[in-house]
Amino acid sequence: MKLNFLLNKRPVEVEVDPRRVLLEILREELGITSCKEGCGEGECGACAVFLNGRLVNACLVSAVMAEGAEVMTLEGLMEETAHIRDAFVAHDAAQCGFCTPGFVMAAYDYLRSGGDPSPSAIRAALDGNLCRCTGYRNIIDAVADAAGGKK
Amino acid sequence: MNVLVPSTLAGALEMAAEHPTYALLAGGSDIVPALKKGEDVPGLISLGKLEELREIAVGENEARIGASVSVAEMMEHRELMERFPLLHDAAQVFGSRQIRSVATIGGNIANASPAADLVPVVLVLGGMADIAGPEGKRSLGMEELIGSYRQRALKPGEIITSIRLPLGPWSGHYYRKIGRRSALNIAVASLAAVAKAREDEGWSVRLSGASLSPTPRRMLHAEALFLSPGILSHDAVTRALKQDIEPRSGMRGSAEYRLRVCANMVMEFADALGR
Numbered sequence: 021m022k023l024n025f026l027l028n029k030r031p032v033e034v035e036v037d038p039r040r041v042l043l044e045i046l047r048e049e050l051g052i053t054s055c056k057e058g059c060g061e062g063e064c065g066a067c068a069v070f071l072n073g074r075l076v077n078a079c080l081v082s083a084v085m086a087e088g089a090e091v092m093t094l095e096g097l098m099e100e101t102a103h104i105r106d107a108f109v110a111h112d113a114a115q116c117g118f119c120t121p122g123f124v125m126a127a128y129d130y131l132r133s134g135g136d137p138s139p140s141a142i143r144a145a146l147d148g149n150l151c152r153c154t155g156y157r158n159i160i161d162a163v164a165d166a167a168g169g170k171k
Numbered sequence: 172m173n174v175l176v177p178s179t180l181a182g183a184l185e186m187a188a189e190h191p192t193y194a195l196l197a198g199g200s201d202i203v204p205a206l207k208k209g210e211d212v213p214g215l216i217s218l219g220k221l222e223e224l225r226e227i228a229v230g231e232n233e234a235r236i237g238a239s240v241s242v243a244e245m246m247e248h249r250e251l252m253e254r255f256p257l258l259h260d261a262a263q264v265f266g267s268r269q270i271r272s273v274a275t276i277g278g279n280i281a282n283a284s285p286a287a288d289l290v291p292v293v294l295v296l297g298g299m300a301d302i303a304g305p306e307g308k309r310s311l312g313m314e315e316l317i318g319s320y321r322q323r324a325l326k327p328g329e330i331i332t333s334i335r336l337p338l339g340p341w342s343g344h345y346y347r348k349i350g351r352r353s354a355l356n357i358a359v360a361s362l363a364a365v366a367k368a369r370e371d372e373g374w375s376v377r378l379s380g381a382s383l384s385p386t387p388r389r390m391l392h393a394e395a396l397f398l399s400p401g402i403l404s405h406d407a408v409t410r411a412l413k414q415d416i417e418p419r420s421g422m423r424g425s426a427e428y429r430l431r432v433c434a435n436m437v438m439e440f441a442d443a444l445g446r
Contacts, residue, residue, distance in 0.1 A: 021174060038174045038215070039206055061204045063355060065269055074243060074272035080203045081273070084174050084196060084217050126268060147355055148267025 025089045027052070028096025042086045043067045043078035046093065054094035054121040058150065065149035066118060068125040069093045075129040077148070094121045101128050104166040111162035115153040123149050127163045137167030173214035180223055180303065180332065186216050188305045188328030195330065197239050198273035200266070201282045224277070224332060227251055232338055235301075238277025238331045242266070245276065255336060257365060260346035261292045267355040277331045283317045288348065290317065290387045291363040291379035298336040304329035313387040320385040341365040343374075345440040348381070349432050351423060358382045359424040362436035366444055372400040374444055382423070383416040383433055390415035393437055403441045409434045 021038045024031065027050060034049045046052040046069070058064035060079050067078040070092040071085070094101065104127050107113070114120045123146065130145035131137075142163045143156070151159060175193070177183035187193070193214035194202055206212055218224055224239035229250045236245065242265045245251055245258065252259040265271055265288050279289045280300060293300075294313040301310050305328045318324050325331075343366035350356025358381040366376040374397040378390040392411035396403055409430065418429035 037172075039172050041203060041207070060207065062200060062267075062270055065267065068269055071272070074241075075269050076272045077269045080200050080270075082196060082199045082203050082206075082215070084176070084215060085199055085219060085273075087176070129268065145268060148269040 021083065021087075023083055023087055025086050025091055027091050028093060029090075036083045038083050040083050041079055042069070042071070042081035042083065042091070045083060045086070046078060046091075052093050052095055056118055056121065058118065058122075063150065064119070065122040065126060065146075068122040068149070070125070070129075075126060094125055097125075097128065100132075101125075104128055104131070104163070107162040107166040108159070111158045111165060113154060113158040113162040119149060119151045123151065123159055127166065131163070131167050135167075137164050139164060142167075172212065174217065175214065176217045176220060178220045180221055180330075183216060183218065183221060183330060184303055184305065184328060187330055190214055190216070191327035195281070197275040197278040198241060200270055200274045201278060201284075218330075229254060234336045234338070236276055236334045236336070238281075238300075238333055239275050240277075242271040242274050242276070242279075246271070254338060255296070257292055257296065257341075257344040257346055257363060258289075258336070260344070261288055261348075261363065264346075264348050264356075265289070270355070276334050280313070280316070280334065281323060281325075281331050283321045283323045285320070285385055285387075286358050286382045288358060288361065288381055291361065291381050292346070293334060293336065294379045294387050294389065295363050295365050295377040296336050296339060297377075298334055300331045301333045301335060302329050303332045310335070314389075317387050339365065340367045342367055343444055345436075345443060347436050347439070349436070357423065360418075360429045360432045360436070362433065362440065364437075364440050366397070366440075369398070373398045374446070376440075376444075378415075378437065378440075380416070380433060380436075383418050383429055385417060385419070388415070390437075397441070397444075397446065403438065403446050405434055405438055408437050408441075412437070 023036050024033050055067040058066035062077045062080045069078045175186045193216050194212045196215045196217045224237040226237045228235045246262045279287050299310040345364040348358050348361040361381040364378045366374045376397045392414045418426040420426045
């Protein structure tokens, strides 16, 4: 099928097999590599993107659902997420870095909604993201810091 | 794989009648993993353009939630959440932030999984699924809709269009989901419950849960124990539950564990009611 959608505010058109998912289309056809395939079944959040303004796992978004949609990836949100990425660096919240874009996207989604910056609320807000090396404490500290810096 | 994208409900019904083997695509959080695992799906009918399936209306006596409404959209509807605190509590621990963005109430029910989080919630609230099809409209409760294991009692061409929840007289509620981890878990067992105080100091309650039986059902024997004002014992609850649920052993937990944890949750609910 021919797929048309807005990618980081620019219209794109790609020919895709409707069995494919948005993550594959972004990475393999459109050169968007911030979103990564960790589990491929919606458990790890490494492929988080915004679909029509909502945080989703791109590995679970059928190509059919992307038709006509507005897709934002971390590449298109560098300015908006700068304070979060800086906080991740400051708190050593990345080790291998594979999960980091997904965490930054989830943290950005939470903080822009005016979410409570307490550690327990941040933990709950990041319930869809897994990290297998740094551990979560530095990540939660970074998000709390980013929340404070934004105020 | 053929993909159809109807722009009206009437068009979707025609397509569904013509292609009864096609799967309906709403949020995709169940069907996309199934497709990836190689499940043979000859085609998809996307419900994404059907605006009438995306509406929430809260009236005086009931709420009507379009089948394609996502869990996140329900959570953002303040009135719906205030009027249905049980739905609110279940939504909070449904999937993850990313899953709640896409997963729909209609899809959670239509998938007919015994682990579906929202089925016991809709069941104890006395909710109905509104269905449209070639022979007109009808409504089914959860027990009739999912009458046998993983099967929906839908005829070819029928589509669930909305879920209706009556407001009910409930003054108490309880929701707990037990999983292998605290985030993004598939229920090992859950309990959804509502309660109304009786004049004789007993309680009228409704109890149901996920991953406790092959099909949705209420725990009628355990419910009956709440009617009289006496103190509930764990033993009596367990004996009642043995008649009410059919837990199975699987990779997430044994039948014995599920029975025990269900009894624990019923007791926790009873404690909260002062029983």
